[in-house]
Amino acid sequence: xxxSYYADLPVLVTGGLGFLGSNLxxxxxxxxxxxxxxxxxxxxYGGNFFNLEPVKNQVxxxxxxxxxxxxxxxxxxxxxxxxxxxxxxSHVDSMTDPLLDIDINCRGNMIFFLACLEECPDARIxxxxxxxxxxxxxxxxxxxxxxxxxxxxxxxxxMAGEKYFLLLGQKRGxxxxxxxxxxxxxxxxxxxxGKYGILNWFVRLAMDGQALPVFGEGSQLRDYNYIDDVxxxxxxxxxxxxxxxxVFNLGCGEPVTFRRMVEMIVAQAGSGTINTxxxxxxxxxxxxxxxxxxxxxxxxxxxxxxxASLTQGLDKTIAYYRQYKEHYWAG
Amino acid sequence: xxxSYYADLPVLVTGGLGFLGSNLxxxxxxxxxxxxxxxxxxxxYGGNFFNLEPVKNQVxxxxxxxxxxxxxxxxxxxxxxxxxxxxxxSHVDSMTDPLLDIDINCRGNMIFFLACLEECPDARIxxxxxxxxxxxxxxxxxxxxxxxxxxxxxxxxxMAGEKYFLLLGQKRGxxxxxxxxxxxxxxxxxxxxGKYGILNWFVRLAMDGQALPVFGEGSQLRDYNYIDDVxxxxxxxxxxxxxxxxVFNLGCGEPVTFRRMVEMIVAQAGSGTINTxxxxxxxxxxxxxxxxxxxxxxxxxxxxxxxASLTQGLDKTIAYYRQYKEHYWAG
Numbered sequence: 001x002x003x004s005y006y007a008d009l010p011v012l013v014t015g016g017l018g019f020l021g022s023n024l025x026x027x028x029x030x031x032x033x034x035x036x037x038x039x040x041x042x043x044x045y046g047g048n049f050f051n052l053e054p055v056k057n058q059v060x061x062x063x064x065x066x067x068x069x070x071x072x073x074x075x076x077x078x079x080x081x082x083x084x085x086x087x088x089x090s091h092v093d094s095m096t097d098p099l100l101d102i103d104i105n106c107r108g109n110m111i112f113f114l115a116c117l118e119e120c121p122d123a124r125i126x127x128x129x130x131x132x133x134x135x136x137x138x139x140x141x142x143x144x145x146x147x148x149x150x151x152x153x154x155x156x157x158x159m160a161g162e163k164y165f166l167l168l169g170q171k172r173g174x175x176x177x178x179x180x181x182x183x184x185x186x187x188x189x190x191x192x193x194g195k196y197g198i199l200n201w202f203v204r205l206a207m208d209g210q211a212l213p214v215f216g217e218g219s220q221l222r223d224y225n226y227i228d229d230v231x232x233x234x235x236x237x238x239x240x241x242x243x244x245x246x247v248f249n250l251g252c253g254e255p256v257t258f259r260r261m262v263e264m265i266v267a268q269a270g271s272g273t274i275n276t277x278x279x280x281x282x283x284x285x286x287x288x289x290x291x292x293x294x295x296x297x298x299x300x301x302x303x304x305x306x307x308a309s310l311t312q313g314l315d316k317t318i319a320y321y322r323q324y325k326e327h328y329w330a331g
Numbered sequence: 332x333x334x335s336y337y338a339d340l341p342v343l344v345t346g347g348l349g350f351l352g353s354n355l356x357x358x359x360x361x362x363x364x365x366x367x368x369x370x371x372x373x374x375x376y377g378g379n380f381f382n383l384e385p386v387k388n389q390v391x392x393x394x395x396x397x398x399x400x401x402x403x404x405x406x407x408x409x410x411x412x413x414x415x416x417x418x419x420x421s422h423v424d425s426m427t428d429p430l431l432d433i434d435i436n437c438r439g440n441m442i443f444f445l446a447c448l449e450e451c452p453d454a455r456i457x458x459x460x461x462x463x464x465x466x467x468x469x470x471x472x473x474x475x476x477x478x479x480x481x482x483x484x485x486x487x488x489x490m491a492g493e494k495y496f497l498l499l500g501q502k503r504g505x506x507x508x509x510x511x512x513x514x515x516x517x518x519x520x521x522x523x524x525g526k527y528g529i530l531n532w533f534v535r536l537a538m539d540g541q542a543l544p545v546f547g548e549g550s551q552l553r554d555y556n557y558i559d560d561v562x563x564x565x566x567x568x569x570x571x572x573x574x575x576x577x578v579f580n581l582g583c584g585e586p587v588t589f590r591r592m593v594e595m596i597v598a599q600a601g602s603g604t605i606n607t608x609x610x611x612x613x614x615x616x617x618x619x620x621x622x623x624x625x626x627x628x629x630x631x632x633x634x635x636x637x638x639a640s641l642t643q644g645l646d647k648t649i650a651y652y653r654q655y656k657e658h659y660w661a662g
Contacts, residue, residue: 098495102441106488107430147476147479153495156491157437157497160437167481
C-alpha cells in the first residue's frame with residue numbers, strides 16, 4: 001500500500017496520541033511516511049498511548065505542548081507536511097474556562113504557526129477546523145461560504161485559529177488547508193467522559209448497560225462521519241495541490257436525528273436503554289439545532305466521499321471497544 | 332447640558348487616555364457622569380495625560396492594563412456602564428507581533444469581560460469594534476451582515492473579542508453593544524507615528540511642511556468620521572435600549588478617495604506636499620481596497636447621523652494641533 005507521495009515523507013502530527021491523530025498516523029505508517037508525533041497528553045483530552053500501540057516502534061513520539069515554542073521548533077525541523085490536530089476540544093469546557101481555550105486555541109496556534117514559518121516554511125499544513133465555527137445555521141446544508149457565528153468560545157477560537165493559518169499562510173507563502181470536521185466517531189476516541197464526542201460516549205453507556213439520555217425530542221439532525229472517512233480526507237488534503245489555501249467541509253450525506261442515532265447504538269450494542277430527559281441548561285446554551293453539511297466542494301476538488309454507513313461504522317466501533325475496553329474505560 | 336440618563340451615572344472608560352476614550356470622557360463629564368478611566372499607557376498607543384487636561388479634576392484615573400484581572404475588578408465595582416475601548420490598535424504591529432495582539436485583544440478582552448460578569452453584571456458594555464473585522468469587501472457599502480474575513484491579525488482578534496462579548500453577554504444576561512468604527516480622525520489622536528490613524532498622521536506631516544505619501548493612484552475610497560460624531564454614537568449606544576445585543580457600523584455618508592483626502596489636508600493646512608509612491612509591501616499586504624460603510628442600521632435604530640463634513644473636521648483638527656502641538660509632537 002505504498003504511495004509515492006507519502007513514502008518516506010517526513011510528517012508531523014500534533015495531537016497524534018488522540019482520536020483523529022492516531023487513526024491518521026496508522027494510515028500514514030501504512031503509506032510509508034516518516035511520522036513524528038507531538039502530543040501534550042493533557043488529562044482532559046483524548047491522548048492515550050494505547051492508540052499508537054500497533055505502530056509504536058515505527059513512529060517518533062514527542063511529549064510536548066503546542067504552546068512550548070522551543071519544543072515545537074525541535075519537532076518541526078525538516079518536516080514536509082504537518083497535520084495540526086492538537087487543541088482544546090471541549091465545547092462545554094470552553095464556556096467554563098474560556099481563558100484556557102484562548103491560551104491553547106489562539107495563543108498556542110499562533111506559537112505553532114510562527115514556529116512552522118521559521119522551521120519548515122516549505123512544508124504543507126493541514127489544520128483541523130470544526131463545524132462548530134458556523135454556530136447555529138442560517139441554512140442547511142451548510143457550505144463553506146456560510147457565515148461563521150459560533151455558539152461557544154471553542155468555535156470562536158477555532159475560527160480565529162483557522163483564519164491565522166490561512167491569512168499568514170497566504171501572506172508568507174505557506175501552503176495551508178483547513179478541514180472543517182463534523183461529528184466524528186470510531187475507534188480510539190476517549191471514553192472517559194461525554195464533554196465532546198457524544199456518539200462515542202453513548203457507545204460506552206450502551207455497552208455498560210446504562211441509560212442513554214436523549215434531550216427533548218432528539219429530533220435535531222446530525223451528520224456523523226466514521227473516523228476512516230475523516231482520515232482519508234486528511235490524507236487527500238495533505239497531498240493534493242488543489243487543497244492549498246482552501247477550506248473544506250466534511251459530511252456524511254446521510255444525516256440522522258439524534259434519537260435515531262441513539263436507537264441504532266442501543267440496537268447494535270444489544271444493551272443500554274433510552275432515557276428521554278429535558279434539555280440541561282449548559283447543553284441548551286450551546287446547542288445549534290440541525291447540522292447538515294454540504295461537502296460537495298471536497299468531493300469536486302479532491303474526489304472525497306464518505307464510504308462507511310452509520311451501521312458499518314457503529315459495528316466497527318463497538319467491536320473495537322469490546323476488544324480493547326480496558327484501555328479506554330479507566331480514568 | 333445635563334441629561335437624565337448620564338447625570339451621576341457611574342461609567343468606566345477603558346483606554347480613556349487615548350483618542351476615542353478621552354473625547355468621549357469630555358462629553359460624559361459635560362453630561363454629569365461619574366467617570367473612572369482605566370488606561371495602561373502602553374508606549375506605542377495613544378495614551379496622553381494631556382488629553383484629559385480639561386477634566387482632570389473631575390474624573391478618576393487608574394493606570395492599569397485590561398490583562399490585570401485584579402486591577403480591572405477594582406475599577407468595575409459599582410459601574411453601571413462600561414465603554415471598553417482599550418486594545419492593541421495597530422494593524423501593522425499585529426502582523427509583526429501577533430502574539431502581543433492575541434494577548435491584549437483575545438486574552439485581555441476575556442479577562443476584562445469575565446471581570447465585568449463578576450463585578451457589575453447589571454452594567455451595560457459598549458465594545459469598540461472596527462471596520463477591520465470585515466477585511467476586503469465583497470460588496471459596498473458594507474452592512475453589518477457582510478461576512479467577516481479580516482486581512483490582518485488585529486481584525487481577526489477584534490472580531491473574536493466582539494464575539495466573546497456578544498456571545499457571553501447573551502448567555503449570561505449582560506447588555507452588550509458593539510460599534511464597528513471606521514477611520515476616525517480629530518483632536519487628541521496620537522501624532523507620534525503613522526502605524527494607525529493615517530489621516531491624523533498626514534495632518535502632522537502637512538503641518539510640518541513635509542511630503543505626504545500617496546501609494547499608487549490613491550483611488551481607494553475611504554469613509555472618514557470626525558471624532559465628535561463617533562463620540563455621539565458611543566453615547567447613544569450606552570443609553571438606548573434598542574442598542575442592546577446589537578452591532579452597528581459607523582460611516583460618513585460622503586466617502587472620498589485617499590488622494591482627495593490628502594489634497595484637502597494640504598490645502599487646509601496651507602503646507603506640505605503630495606508625493607506619489609509605489610505601495611510598500613507591508614501596507615499592500617493589509618490594504619483592503621475601497622471601504623464604504625452602510626450605517627443605515629444605527630440611523631434607523633438609534634437616530635445617529637454624522638454631522639461634520641471632512642472640511643469642517645479637518646479645520647477643527649488642524650486648529651487643535653496648532654494650539655497644542657507641544658503635547659503631541661514629542662515622543
